[in-house]
Amino acid sequence: MATSVDIIDRITDSPEATQALGAELARSLQAGDVVTFSGDLGAGKTHLIKGLCAAFGVPEPAVSSPTFTLVNQYDTPDGLVIYHIDAYRIKHVDEFHELGYEEYVYGDGLCLIEWPERVASLIPPGSVPVQIDHLGEQRRRIRWEIK
Ligand code: ADP
Ligand code: MG
Numbered sequence: 680m681a682t683s684v685d686i687i688d689r690i691t692d693s694p695e696a697t698q699a700l701g702a703e704l705a706r707s708l709q710a711g712d713v714v715t716f717s718g719d720l721g722a723g724k725t726h727l728i729k730g731l732c733a734a735f736g737v738p739e740p741a742v743s744s745p746t747f748t749l750v751n752q753y754d755t756p757d758g759l760v761i762y763h764i765d766a767y768r769i770k771h772v773d774e775f776h777e778l779g780y781e782e783y784v785y786g787d788g789l790c791l792i793e794w795p796e797r798v799a800s801l802i803p804p805g806s807v808p809v810q811i812d813h814l815g816e817q818r819r820r821i822r823w824e825i826k
Contacts, residue, residue, distance in 0.1 A: 685825040692817050697723045698739075700821055701730025704809070707825045710759055710787050713803055714823075715795035718811030720767075723819050724793045727811065731791070732761055744793070749778055752788075760788035766797035775801050 685707050691697045704727070708714065716724040729742045736756040744765050745751040751763040762783040769775055775798045783790045784803055795802050812820040 685823075687824075688822045689820070690814070691723075691819050691821060694723065694726045697726045697819060697821065698730030698733065701727040701732075702734035704823065705731045705734035708789060708807075710789055713784055713790045713792065713806035714809060715792045715802060715806055716809050716811065717795060718819075719813050722811040722813045723821075724811060725765075727809065727821065728763060728791050728793070732763070735759055735761065735789075737761065749774075750783065760786075762786075762788050762790045764790065764792045766792060766794040769794075769797045772798050772801055 687703070689700060691700060704714070716727060718724055725742070725744045729739050732742045732753055733739055737753040741753060742763065743751070745763055746765050746767060749764060749766070749768065753761040753763065755761065764783060766775065780798070780801055784801065792798070792802070795808075807823060807825055809821065809823040814820055
């Protein structure tokens with residue numbers, strides 16, 4: 680049986696180019712998927728997510744890093760629910776439990792997680808890891824593989 684694998688390895692030179700790549704990522708995703716975004720502070724995780732959410736019809740200003748709230752919810756015009764989690768401030772996975780992470784990670788929504796390393800033991804197998812490397816002032820390397 681043929682299997683299709685979507686392998687992306689790109690360089691972007693502006694925040695806008697990263698957002699455009701987010702729209703490309705969106706095309707490979709559907710309800711129920713979990714996508715993790717790894718990269719340093721300022722790598723461009725939130726910008727990639729802005730572009731991804733825009734492709735699902737979420738206005739760009741509505742998408743911001745849930746650094747303090749830990750989770751934002753965006754409802755798309757098509758009825759998809761997107762959970763945007765920033766685990767940067769989570770010090771112990773118990774906090775992720777208390778947040779009710781099962782609904783986000785195992786529910787019907789599309790779940791996007793920045794700083795998955797903070798909650799690594801609770802990231803389900805089969806989630807899509809996206810890696811962003813900060814190469815220069817405006818240069819970023821962005822990679823993912825979807826089986
Ligand atoms: P993170 O969520 O990874 O901490 P953000 O998306 O919040 O990162 O911020 C990325 C910062 O880097 C923004 O200030 C943005 O303007 C800047 N930037 C410069 N070049 C790029 C690029 N190619 N892609 C994404 N962001 C970029
Ligand atoms: Mg961020």
